[in-house]
Amino acid sequence: xxxxxVTKEAFRRDIRPAxxxxxxxxxxxxxxxxxxxxxxxxxxxxAKKMGDVLVVSATASKxxxxxxxxxxxxxxMRLRFLAAxxxxxxxxxxxxxxxxxxxxxxxxxxxVKGSEYADESADVTGKIREERELVESHGGRLRFTGxxxxxxxxxxxxGLSGLSEEVCTYMQEFKQKxxxxxxxxxxxxxxxxxxxxxxxxxxxxxxxxxxHGLMSKDTGYSTRLESxxxxxxxAAAVARHLASFNPNVTLLSVIGNESHIRxxxxxxxxxxxxxxxxxxxxxxxxxxxxxxxxxGKREEYRKLFAINNIPEQPSWKEExxxxxxxxxxxQLSQCDAVFLCDFGHGLIDEETAKMIxxxxxxxxxxxxxxxxxxxxxxxxxxxxxxxxxLDQKELKLAYPSLxxxxxxxxxxxxxxxxxxxxxxxxxxxxxxxxDGRFTSCPAFTLTVKDTVGAGDAFYAVAGLCSAAGMPxxxxxxxxxxxxxxxxxxxxxxxxxxxxxxxxxxHTLMNV
Numbered sequence: 001x002x003x004x005x006v007t008k009e010a011f012r013r014d015i016r017p018a019x020x021x022x023x024x025x026x027x028x029x030x031x032x033x034x035x036x037x038x039x040x041x042x043x044x045x046x047a048k049k050m051g052d053v054l055v056v057s058a059t060a061s062k063x064x065x066x067x068x069x070x071x072x073x074x075x076x077m078r079l080r081f082l083a084a085x086x087x088x089x090x091x092x093x094x095x096x097x098x099x100x101x102x103x104x105x106x107x108x109x110x111x112v113k114g115s116e117y118a119d120e121s122a123d124v125t126g127k128i129r130e131e132r133e134l135v136e137s138h139g140g141r142l143r144f145t146g147x148x149x150x151x152x153x154x155x156x157x158x159g160l161s162g163l164s165e166e167v168c169t170y171m172q173e174f175k176q177k178x179x180x181x182x183x184x185x186x187x188x189x190x191x192x193x194x195x196x197x198x199x200x201x202x203x204x205x206x207x208x209x210x211x212h213g214l215m216s217k218d219t220g221y222s223t224r225l226e227s228x229x230x231x232x233x234x235a236a237a238v239a240r241h242l243a244s245f246n247p248n249v250t251l252l253s254v255i256g257n258e259s260h261i262r263x264x265x266x267x268x269x270x271x272x273x274x275x276x277x278x279x280x281x282x283x284x285x286x287x288x289x290x291x292x293x294x295x296g297k298r299e300e301y302r303k304l305f306a307i308n309n310i311p312e313q314p315s316w317k318e319e320x321x322x323x324x325x326x327x328x329x330x331q332l333s334q335c336d337a338v339f340l341c342d343f344g345h346g347l348i349d350e351e352t353a354k355m356i357x358x359x360x361x362x363x364x365x366x367x368x369x370x371x372x373x374x375x376x377x378x379x380x381x382x383x384x385x386x387x388x389x390l391d392q393k394e395l396k397l398a399y400p401s402l403x404x405x406x407x408x409x410x411x412x413x414x415x416x417x418x419x420x421x422x423x424x425x426x427x428x429x430x431x432x433x434x435d436g437r438f439t440s441c442p443a444f445t446l447t448v449k450d451t452v453g454a455g456d457a458f459y460a461v462a463g464l465c466s467a468a469g470m471p472x473x474x475x476x477x478x479x480x481x482x483x484x485x486x487x488x489x490x491x492x493x494x495x496x497x498x499x500x501x502x503x504x505x506h507t508l509m510n511v
Contacts, residue, residue: 001273003277004083005091011055015090016107025051026479028140030099032256033058036081039114048087057092057102064157067098068350076425090378098127103134109206111135118144123182155393163511166442171511178474180509184502187245187478194248196331198340199348201253201277202234203261203451204491205289217374221304224295231492232268235341236285237453238366241353241460241482242339242355243272250274252331252344254324254347256284276327277377280320283311286345290452290491301490312315314346321349328355337362337467339460340385344377345370357384362462365417366456369394387466387475390461393422404432407438420472420478422462424455432472440478444484444508450491457486457496481505 006015019026027047033040033056048054058078064071071078075093082091094102103111117128132142163171209223216222232240244387251269255261255277265275274308291304317322324347332338338360342348344367356363365385369377379390380398390398396407406423412434414421423431431440462479466472481504482496489496 004088005079005157008092008101010198011090011092011140017365018106019053019142024053025109026055026104026106027051027054027055027110027112027113028057028106029112030057030094030102031059032064032071033078033082034064034073036085037131041085041087043112043114043145044085044249045087045314047110047143049151050112050143050284053089053107054479055085055090055106057091057094057099058082058108058234060093060095063095063097066504067498069129070507073084081101100134102133103138103140105238107138108135108140112145113141115146141325142209163444163508164442164446166370167444167508168511170442174473174477175509175511178471178477178505183470183478184469184472185504186470186474187386187465187502190464191246192338193246193247193464193467194250194334195242195337195339195467196250196252196335197235197239197242197244197341198252198346198352199238199339200343201232201236201251201289202343203229203264204233205229206231206369206491207289207291209291209293211293211304221436223291223304227495228490229341230264232264233288233340233453233456234343236265236269237492237495238339238460239273240339240405240492241457242268242464243269244495244498247272248366250276250331250335252276252278252327254278254280254320258285261285276331278320278324278327280316282320283314286310293495298447299495306371306374316346325352325355328352329359332356332359335361337364337463339364339368339463340454342377344370349443353382355365357382362386362460362467363419364388365465366390366459366465367394369397379413380416382417384419385421386419387463388413388417388446389424389455389462389479390421391426391455393421409434410438419467422458422472422476424458424483426451430458430476430483432476434471434473435483438510439473441473441480444480445487446488449489453489453492454483456492458483461496461501478505480481 029044061071061075079091082088107116122422135142172237192283206227206229210226212222235253239249243249251273257279259361264269269275288306288308290306293304294301294302338356340356363380363385365388367377375397378398379394396403398413401407410423414433427443427446429441429443431438458479461482462475465475465478481501485496
């Protein structure tokens, strides 16, 4: 069995030439194969009949996009499952989000997919057409098998605790009300919107340490520096999430004169996001530095402490404010939806907030409470928002008298802002008011690497769905998916990608 499992290099160098020399036809099948079931066996047996040699490739775990906790089985186990099948001749590991590396190594005569992939327009990833074109460029053809379609995802979700019972119960009700086809159609319409993101850009600096223990003569930690990373956070992170779904995103902010930070924006964001970054030499770009230690047994991080360079009294010269507001006025007249990210660091003053509330066609608001502005940046300072997000602590600060009555507080805030709001609740998921009642959606993962970017991801995706006219519960569902994916990204190292959100949505719908 083990001799069936080969590397791409070995197949390209030794095996493929021998097969071609004997004028035999190579058939390639590809997938995750997280749980081999009767549908897979039927598919592979039918594929084998189309040629002489059947090659099967499985996507490596790090590239599987079915949501946190998947694949259920590791790479070695999945390859062994496939190699144990009599009809399979060779098994390869695909190391990428696409099958390109395997197609180029194998050069199949026939690339075989299940009948559910026959309609290219129904493919949420948009990859079937690209795969067909690549196979054809190597002289091969795309073919399809028939027969009953089974689902590894459904079997794992329901039988192997791939999803909690709470999530399965919620999804059974949700998918009856909101078919995936309707969600996809509405999401596609968001690509036509012109989006403006306004707010503080923040450089998130992560310093990774190894803790030796407590200092021998004090109470602090003694640590060894391992490495540093910097990510574009704050409003920049929100803009990057949105840019995965929409090609018309503009980011407006004020930054300092640091040349290396300006270069970082040009390198990471130019070409995908229109940048309107007003120079403000009076104060530096905000940097929030966190010191972390990694869990020894799983990829999870614990923060030791944090420092920042936020001025005690943030202030910009009037000429900087004027340039910012002039650019804002121009952008407000052109965009369809504004994502206002108020981190409470001084950029969004009363006049700016008033301008946005009066002129934005559709306003998505996030007014954050953090350690540097605690109690000083309540969301109730705003009078209008078509959609908004906040967490439980921020809701309590908005209405202290209703601290123990979240439903009443959220209803009151919706009335105050005259819009739809979502309350994020960490491991308890999220909630919103639907038809006058408090409706919650469970967390879609309890596997967490870092929660820093989860709220921004929820805000971006839920707000975008709301701007496209999706119901509040659908927007919450999509935002909750983004939050789950964001909680499994360290800091804002990466954005939450549209294809990953859609893949996980299909996983959840398949219960």
